[in-house]
Amino acid sequence: MAKLQKSIDKRNALVQATIELVNNNGFHATPMSKIAKMAKVSPATIYLYFENKQDLVNQTYIDVKAEYTNYAFENYDESMSVEAGFEYIWKRIADFKLKECEHAMFLAQCDNTPMIDEPSRMEGIKHLQPLVDLWQRGKKEGIIKPLSDFILYAYAINPLSFLMINQKRGTFKMDESHIEEAYQAAWDSIKMNA
Amino acid sequence: MAKLQKSIDKRNALVQATIELVNNNGFHATPMSKIAKMAKVSPATIYLYFENKQDLVNQTYIDVKAEYTNYAFENYDESMSVEAGFEYIWKRIADFKLKECEHAMFLAQCDNTPMIDEPSRMEGIKHLQPLVDLWQRGKKEGIIKPLSDFILYAYAINPLSFLMINQKRGTFKMDESHIEEAYQAAWDSIKMNA
DNA sequence: AAAAAAAGAATGAACGTTCATTTTTACTTA
DNA sequence: TAAGTAAAAATGAACGTTCATTCTTTTTTT
Numbered sequence: 001m002a003k004l005q006k007s008i009d010k011r012n013a014l015v016q017a018t019i020e021l022v023n024n025n026g027f028h029a030t031p032m033s034k035i036a037k038m039a040k041v042s043p044a045t046i047y048l049y050f051e052n053k054q055d056l057v058n059q060t061y062i063d064v065k066a067e068y069t070n071y072a073f074e075n076y077d078e079s080m081s082v083e084a085g086f087e088y089i090w091k092r093i094a095d096f097k098l099k100e101c102e103h104a105m106f107l108a109q110c111d112n113t114p115m116i117d118e119p120s121r122m123e124g125i126k127h128l129q130p131l132v133d134l135w136q137r138g139k140k141e142g143i144i145k146p147l148s149d150f151i152l153y154a155y156a157i158n159p160l161s162f163l164m165i166n167q168k169r170g171t172f173k174m175d176e177s178h179i180e181e182a183y184q185a186a187w188d189s190i191k192m193n194a
Numbered sequence: 195m196a197k198l199q200k201s202i203d204k205r206n207a208l209v210q211a212t213i214e215l216v217n218n219n220g221f222h223a224t225p226m227s228k229i230a231k232m233a234k235v236s237p238a239t240i241y242l243y244f245e246n247k248q249d250l251v252n253q254t255y256i257d258v259k260a261e262y263t264n265y266a267f268e269n270y271d272e273s274m275s276v277e278a279g280f281e282y283i284w285k286r287i288a289d290f291k292l293k294e295c296e297h298a299m300f301l302a303q304c305d306n307t308p309m310i311d312e313p314s315r316m317e318g319i320k321h322l323q324p325l326v327d328l329w330q331r332g333k334k335e336g337i338i339k340p341l342s343d344f345i346l347y348a349y350a351i352n353p354l355s356f357l358m359i360n361q362k363r364g365t366f367k368m369d370e371s372h373i374e375e376a377y378q379a380a381w382d383s384i385k386m387n388a
Numbered sequence: 389a390a391a392a393a394a395a396g397a398a399t400g401a402a403c404g405t406t407c408a409t410t411t412t413t414a415c416t417t418a
Numbered sequence: 419t420a421a422g423t424a425a426a427a428a429t430g431a432a433c434g435t436t437c438a439t440t441c442t443t444t445t446t447t448t
């Protein structure tokens with residue numbers, strides 16, 4: 001067990017170093033040697049945990065995506081009303097993007113780049129199902145517009161990435177009232193008009 | 195003039211090759227040699243037009259961003275009503291993202307990445323002023339919510355990038371009615387409620 | 389014929405990955 | 419428990435390759 005524990009620590013350190021370096025320098029400017037140095041590990045050691053650089057970045061992506069969705073749906077209760085459920089999930093996601101903004105930033109970068117391979121992307125998307133189910137119910141009840149899940153995600157969730165990036169970049173400062181405003185915009189964009 | 199013409203052609207070919215290769219392989223996997231080959235030029239020739247790789251990608255970004263905003267505001271008339279003006283600009287942007295999706299894809303990739311340096315990013319953002327002015331007017335007239343321009347952009351415009359990327363990736367097919375739905379979601383998110 | 393533009397080949401640095409070796413761990417036996 | 423040992427984990431140095439960039443020469447333009 002001591003051995004296994006140690007291994008997990010190293011793997012985590014490598015994943016964390018990958019996130020930080022890719023965030024700050026981009027994938028193109030983060031060599032394995034730097035990742036190793038930041039994780040306080042020999043370059044050769046990386047290859048005990050990951051097949052190659054592509055595998056390292058794929059696994060990092062999947063890890064962070066899982067962390068993201070776990071956070072989003074923690075304590076979410078499917079018996080909530082559609083509106084309450086949406087507000088709950090939305091605010092959890094907003095919370096994640098602000099508190100774990102390093103990780104959220106990494107995801108945003110991956111999502112617009114051919115950095116991640118298709119299978120890993122598919123793997124990452126799987127855990128959003130509860131949100132899709134909620135929307136499904138909302139459409140049936142006439143509370144949410146009958147739109148494709150992609151459009152709903154584009155308007156209800158994705159704008160948070162843009163805001164988070166600009167906050168991280170320092171071009172925009174997000175405070176409590178901004179979050180409330182953003183939530184209102186998100187809900188207005190997908191809710192059925194009376 | 196013949197000389198200058200020839201030069202511009204080569205520069206354009208280099209910019210276009212950069213866009214295609216970065217789109218398909220990512221910045222980290224597009225060597226200068228490939229860019230040169232695709233532009234049918236010697237690698238050394240690139241350095242007659244650009245200082246280095248960073249400069250090439252910066253200038254490509256600025257070029258495409260200018261093309262984007264020129265397209266968005268072509269024939270836009272500031273005397274339109276706020277709602278009509280917004281619809282006009284929004285649909286021009288949607289048009290651009292669908293018709294020039296290679297170029298839009300490139301911008302989306304740049305926008306979430308430390309690939310572009312800060313000065314070039316600032317340069318690229320400048321030409322959005324007419325839209326900001328329109329929003330300003332809309333807020334004054336009580337037609338558009340009194341939100342930060344970042345939030346307005348996040349909800350009114352940015353979702354198109356997400357939809358475009360997924361369309362390009364083949365996970366989502368955008369047709370005429372989807373565009374109309376997306377427009378409605380965009381407008382609902384930023385318009386004042388009666 | 390001089391100047392400008394372009395080319396291909398060359399260069400040194402940096403990269404991802406592997407190799408040979410050492411260190412640590414886990415287990416056996418006394 | 420202590421010594422011995424085999425396996426696993428980790429390492430730093432090395433490898434071959436690829437990259438961005440430059441150098442020298444050739445071609446094109448004026």
